[in-house]
Amino acid sequence: MAPRNRPLARHAAHPGHPHELPGRLVGRLRDGALARFGTQLGHPHGVPGRLVGRLRDGALALFAAQLGHPHELPGRLVGRLRDGALARFAAQLGHPHGVPGRLVGRMLNRANRAATFEAVDALDLAPGAVVADLGFGGGIGLELLLRRLGDRSPTSAAGLAGGQVHGVDQSVTMLGAAARRFRREIETGRLALHQASIECLPLAAATVDGAITLNTLYFITDLAGALQECARVLKPSGQLVVGLGDPNQMARQRVTAHGFRVRPLAEVTNALLAAGLEVDEHRPIGNGRGLFHLLVAQPY
């Protein structure tokens, strides 16, 4: 066979392994280099030995530095990942949105059920009361307020005796979840949902008997303006229950470093006073890291 046909013949002999020969060659070269490198590591000698020695010394120096600050580099990476996750979680707490927002809403319902129960209990309500949850999140306050008002419809034979619940939240995701969950109550007029800000409530002046707002003030920049707005919608006999985590405990939590406004209780009480609302009851709930405060305020 003519010499020019030899490569084709070899290819035909190994049709499934077109690169078998060069591969074997590369393998041998690699094995040889590794063997020489191994020998150099065990017993550095000559010019390559000096190079290997320097590489080894550099690696040992890096290792020693890591021993001095064991997790500096991985630690910084973990810190950045953690901070990113906390920032995203804080943003979700302040304004739940999307699928994670719905999960946050459910988590809030579980975590804040007891405090919300106490807040609703603190309201002194008569039949036919008009009540509101300002920043209702996952809707636990709406559920408990509806239950507190009883099962009667405002358009029933008893007229407005059943009262009405208003839910206000800025989050479209929370509005959607509440609209699905409380479809019947909305249809019967017992519940009205509003996508709005607490700083600009879509409710007429002096129409609300009792309002609750829990875990919302951390996300409000204009505290004075928001509380004045709450005071505006309350009847002269109305009540506002503000629920806040203990500021000292909250300041220790990593998540609050990401945009929360953690205010001393005295600052909130003074802002309420400036808005025309006097705190006539302070109900602490829980203890330790779970310490929570309810401030029950009335127009004076």
Ligand SMILES: C[S@@+](CC[C@H](N)C(=O)[O-])C[C@H]1O[C@@H](n2cnc3c(N)ncnc32)[C@H](O)[C@@H]1O
């Ligand atoms: C941390 S969640 C608390 C939800 C609920 N009150 C609870 O305690 O479980 C805060 C909620 O307040 C709402 N919110 C925050 N700032 C608001 C504002 N300025 N106006 C209306 N809603 C607001 C958010 O969208 C979110 O649903």
